[in-house]
Amino acid sequence: MKTALVHEWLTPKATGGSELVVKEILELIDAQLYALIDFESSNPQSYLYGRKIGTSFLQHFPLSKNGVQKYLPLLPIAIEQLNLTEYDLVLSSSHAVAKGIITRPDQLHICYCHTPMRYAWDLTFDYLDRTSALKGFFARYILHQLRQWDVISANRVDYFIANSHHTARRIWRCYRREAEVIYPPVQVDEFPFEAQKSDFYVIVSRLVSYKKVSLIVEAFNKLGKPLVVIGDGPEFKSIEAIAKPNITLLGSVDDITLKKYLSSAKAFIYGACEDFGIAIVEAQACGTPVIAYKGGGALETVIDMETNPDTGTGVFFPSQTVDSLIDAVNTFENLAPHFRAxxxxxxxxxFSLKIFQDSYQGFVDQCLNRFSSK
Incomplete structure (x- = not known):
């Protein structure tokens, strides 16, 4: 059986949870890889170095290596130009347009959906609020068209997989399609467990608006407690400008440094409403409790210490506000003596790698059996 795997983009800057899923699918299934753009097969540090990867016309566009999001209106057209007619099974790993690949009726298409396209749905008004009036007029039209295409292209998928129950609900809301929940793989065994904690808190995140890192920094400015911020992004300078001396911004760091801070921190802080949130699980693999916004995938990956004192792994704050987070940190401080790493x-x-492998392979086999019996 000839198999293709389609992802949005493969660049040295794209190293998140969706890329980890791609890596593990390739470990399980012998598939030809496709993407809108590929700059990893020429990257000696990448596991994809030297691999043949099919790409779209966006590969040759100026500055595409820094992100094809700037060509957002062209993404649906670009993904539809990838010719996969020679394959029996098409797998997609989609957080934007990969699920929109065109297939024949006799081809089985299984999509692992990390999120319905955020540009078109959840982040629409966040994006428009930061856009000028003239650009906003055109942006509204483009996003309207994207939403229509996004719903239509969902009908090209035979079976959906969601990375959390939160994402499965969003898939139903946007596409009216059921999805099997298979949590993404987390390299639990690669993170050092440490029971003894130091007296500082830590964030690991891209510094973009919806991650709410600026909110966390403002809260710790008031608390005066030591906070280490690991990560880079467009908000780095604005966060650096408001951070008081108790806050340390490290920017991007290597894996050894990241794991050292994750394992020794008193708690890991997370302010975003994520579809899953792999960093939350990585922190817990280090024995580090989590203080997280009470929404999204965190509700599936963190056990509340207030309601489950014997098995709890963290504390939630109910609203994305400075005061709500401050209250949660104070609650955690009171509960910390009872915490067990x-x-x-x-x-x-x-959420281990083995569980993902067994669940994903099992679901693909099940879908193949259903499809062949129709």
């Missing part, structure tokens, strides 16, 4: 590790192991 082993609970975090036990919880993190529910």
């Amino acid at each position: 082993e609970n975090c590790l036990i919880n993190a192991q529910k």
